[in-house]
Amino acid sequence: MKPRKEIIGDCTLYLGTMEETIGGIERVDHVLTDPPYLYIKTHDFDREWDEQLFFENAKRFLPDDGFIALFGRGTSFYRWNTRLADLGFAFKEEIVWDKRFCSSPVTPISRTHETISIYTKKSGKIRKNRIPYLEQKKYDTDGIVNDIKRIKSAINNEAGLNRIIDFLKTGNIPYGESLNCHKVTIAKETVCKNPEIMTVRAIRDGIKEKSVIALFKSHVKGNVHPTEKPVRLAERILALISDPGDTIYDPFMGSGSFGVACINTGRKYIGSEMKPEYFETACKRIEESWNKQKNQPELFPGTAERAAAVGE
Ligand SMILES: C[S@@+](CC[C@H](N)C(=O)[O-])C[C@H]1O[C@@H](n2cnc3c(N)ncnc32)[C@H](O)[C@@H]1O
Numbered sequence: 003m004k005p006r007k008e009i010i011g012d013c014t015l016y017l018g019t020m021e022e023t024i025g026g027i028e029r030v031d032h033v034l035t036d037p038p039y040l041y042i043k044t045h046d047f048d049r050e051w052d053e054q055l056f057f058e059n060a061k062r063f064l065p066d067d068g069f070i071a072l073f074g075r076g077t078s079f080y081r082w083n084t085r086l087a088d089l090g091f092a093f094k095e096e097i098v099w100d101k102r103f104c105s106s107p108v109t110p111i112s113r114t115h116e117t118i119s120i121y122t123k124k125s126g127k128i129r130k131n132r133i134p135y136l137e138q139k140k141y142d143t144d145g146i147v148n149d150i151k152r153i154k155s156a157i158n159n160e161a162g163l164n165r166i167i168d169f170l171k172t173g174n175i176p177y178g179e180s181l182n183c184h185k186v187t188i189a190k191e192t193v194c195k196n197p198e199i200m201t202v203r204a205i206r207d208g209i210k211e212k213s214v215i216a217l218f219k220s221h222v223k224g225n226v227h228p229t230e231k232p233v234r235l236a237e238r239i240l241a242l243i244s245d246p247g248d249t250i251y252d253p254f255m256g257s258g259s260f261g262v263a264c265i266n267t268g269r270k271y272i273g274s275e276m277k278p279e280y281f282e283t284a285c286k287r288i289e290e291s292w293n294k295q296k297n298q299p300e301l302f303p304g305t306a307e308r309a310a311a312v313g314e
Contacts, residue, residue, distance in 0.1 A: 005274070010283055011292035012312050013261050016274040017281040020253035021052050023274045024059045030272060031248035034239060034260050036073040036231055037082075045228060045276055056253065057085050063251075066124035069094070069243035073118050083119055089106070091121040094128055095242070099235055100216040102141065116231075120243060131241040132208030139209070141216050150200045156198035163207055169199050170206070211242060226283055227257035236263035244269060246304070258284025265291045268304055 005018025016023045037049040037056075037114065060070055074082055087093065097118040104112040119129070139145050156162035165176050176196065220232040236259055244250060246268035252260045255273035258281055264271035265288065275281040295302040296309050 006281075009312075010264065010285065010289050011296070011314070012275070013265065013288050013292070015255065015258070015261070015272075015281070015285060015288065017276075017278060018274055019051075019276045020056060020274055024055065024253060027059065027063050027251060027272065029063050029065070029249075030068075030251040031065065032068050032244045033070040033072075033253075034236065035071075035252045035254050036229070036256065036260070037254045039073075039075045039259040040078040041076055041088070044165055047280075052251075052253075053082065053085060057082070057089055061089050061091070061123060064123045067126040068123045069120055069126045070123075071097075071118055071120045071239050071243055073116060075117060079117065079119075083121075086121045091123055093119070094122050094126065095120040097239065097242075098214045099231075100141075100214050102216060102218040103266065118239060126243065128242050129245070131202070131211045131238070133211055133238070134208050135205045138212070149205070152198050152201050162198060165196075166198065166202050169202060170187045175199055175203075211238065226287070227259075227280055230257050232257050233259050233263045233266065236260045237267050240264065240267050240269060256280050257282050258287045261288045262291045265295060268308070 003021050005016045008015045008017075026087070032065050032274060037051060038045075040048060040050065064070070070086065072079075072086075083093070097120065099116045099118065101114050101116065104114050106113040139149075153166075156166060168174055171177070176199065215235060215238055217232055217238075219230070220234060240250065240263055247270070249270040250260065250264050251274060252271065252273045255261065255275040258273065260276075261271045261273050261284060263269075271288075273284065275284055295305045299306045
């Protein structure tokens with residue numbers, strides 16, 4: 003039987019297995035996916051899938067600068083990493099999702115993280131992304147207190163205050179030994195290590211993305227999918243590997259969190275899911291997100307153009 007296909011905005015969703023649908027994928031820009039980890043014995047969806055077929059096809063349909071970002075854990079995850087390397091993919095980064103809660107309360111060690119590895123087929127470059135200050139420091143009260151102290155001591159003297167005002171008005175980063183400032187040029191970008199200016203800059207422009215992303219789950223227990231991933235986490239990974247307008251492939255879609263993240267960030271999405279109940283949930287969530295954007299074009303620049311491009 004042919005897999006069922008639903009088109010919602012610029013997302014294409016298949017009810018069917020990865021094995022049934024992957025042959026029809028002609029070209030996508032990147033893969034972001036969260037496959038069955040093959041260790042949760044109590045979940046009927048955590049079943050073997052054709053690893054060789056998946057990775058060989060990824061090599062076929064990705065461009066040289068395409069990325070594959072993969073969630074996983076334990077033996078199967080290390081095997082997938084090795085398969086990617088054996089096929090010639092280049093390792094770029096490893097991201098740890100610090101979940102801020104424990105998902106395996108009965109294990110000797112409370113498990114509070116998930117791992118994501120990022121490979122490129124050949125030449126992909128990880129994008130720079132700055133995260134709003136309060137989002138990046140949400141769980142770092144000590145860091146916020148230190149930043150407040152730094153700014154307090156700077157504005158307590160006229161020269162420090164003037165330096166901050168000048169930076170905010172002109173973008174000039176002051177430099178000089180007497181300012182406790184070290185100018186460093188890394189990959190053509192000049193960084194000034196003056197703590198007070200760096201702090202003001204972080205508050206204004208955000209903080210560079212980190213390899214550990216601390217984020218509490220956005221969903222309520224039992225809500226949508228037992229291994230649902232936060233939409234915001236996916237948005238942050240997408241920002242590292244792709245650009246608006248790119249097409250993202252997710253053959254293990256579950257409840258469609260990555261599809262929602264694609265809509266929120268202006269990417270196109272192709273997903274597949276083998277279980278009808280999760281497929282329906284994914285369709286519902288993706289449709290709600292798409293309609294929300296279409297009905298509020300002032301809040302989501304570019305949505306009208308995207309809708310017109312798919313004939314809506
Ligand atoms: C880890 S979950 C993905 C959860 C998803 N990231 C979310 O946020 O909801 C993996 C999903 O892949 C589905 N699945 C398992 N084997 C599959 C296969 N061979 N083809 C397509 N889907 C499959 C399972 O039913 C499950 O919903």
